[in-house]
Amino acid sequence: NAGVMQNPRHLVRRRGQEARLRCSPMKGHSHVYWYRQLPEEGLKFMVYLQKENIIDESGMPKERFSAEFPKEGPSILRIQQVVRGDSAAYFCASSPSWDSYEQYFGPGTRLTVT
Amino acid sequence: GENVEQHPSTLSVQEGDSAVIKCTYSDSASNYFPWYKQELGKRPQLIIDIRSNVGEKKDQRIAVTLNKTAKHFSLHITETQPEDSAVYFCAAPSGGSYIPTFGRGTSLIVHP
Numbered sequence: 166n167a168g169v170m171q172n173p174r175h176l177v178r179r180r181g182q183e184a185r186l187r188c189s190p191m192k193g194h195s196h197v198y199w200y201r202q203l204p205e206e207g208l209k210f211m212v213y214l215q216k217e218n219i220i221d222e223s224g225m226p227k228e229r230f231s232a233e234f235p236k237e238g239p240s241i242l243r244i245q246q247v248v249r250g251d252s253a254a255y256f257c258a259s260s261p262s263w264d265s266y267e268q269y270f271g272p273g274t275r276l277t278v279t
Numbered sequence: 280g281e282n283v284e285q286h287p288s289t290l291s292v293q294e295g296d297s298a299v300i301k302c303t304y305s306d307s308a309s310n311y312f313p314w315y316k317q318e319l320g321k322r323p324q325l326i327i328d329i330r331s332n333v334g335e336k337k338d339q340r341i342a343v344t345l346n347k348t349a350k351h352f353s354l355h356i357t358e359t360q361p362e363d364s365a366v367y368f369c370a371a372p373s374g375g376s377y378i379p380t381f382g383r384g385t386s387l388i389v390h391p
Contacts, residue, residue, distance in 0.1 A: 210380070
């Protein structure tokens with residue numbers, strides 16, 4: 166039973182480019198959470214999605230950031246026109262249901278903006 | 280929303296000593312308190328959790344205690360080993376939400 170998968174594991178982008186981060190939840194999980202972790206800081210919630218629905222995006226910046234979780238395929242976190250401050254580790258976690266506290270994390274994508 | 284404070288930010292111990300990390304939270308309706316361990320460059324992994332209907336939970340060398348009145352919970356690691364070296368995060372969801380707010384983390388260093 167494969168765990169949460171994220172790719173790419175490392176991503177380097179120049180300022181102004183777009184970054185696309187992908188997350189495949191655990192088998193049987195249909196709830197995905199995205200978090201950002203800055204160096205030596207905790208995990209900050211960004212967005213919570215179910216298949217084809219954004220449930221809570223209260224932690225996501227209003228501009229340049231978007232997320233989706235289509236009916237088929239992985240969840241995608243998209244960052245347009247990246248800036249140096251976007252450099253961070255981005256983790257996704259999946260959960261089996263809306264009322265479960267259990268969250269299983271992926272290995273993360275480390276984004277570096279040069 | 281929930282506010283989670285975690286202390287200390289760094290903890291250095293000798294192998295075999297005990298380590299204690301404390302967290303406080305603000306939302307009295309919170310009822311689930313997990314602890315995660317994150318090794319360098321790796322994903323956070325749940326190591327132990329506690330729900331508000333119990334005051335203590337143990338799993339081998341790891342224990343978590345909860346004081347709902349004072350709104351704080353602690354992670355206790357006994358007989359520490361070098362492989363316990365990692366960053367530990369506490370978390371608590373806001374009442375009515377399943378989305379956790381994380382503490383800033385404690386870097387535990389166990390010297391052999």
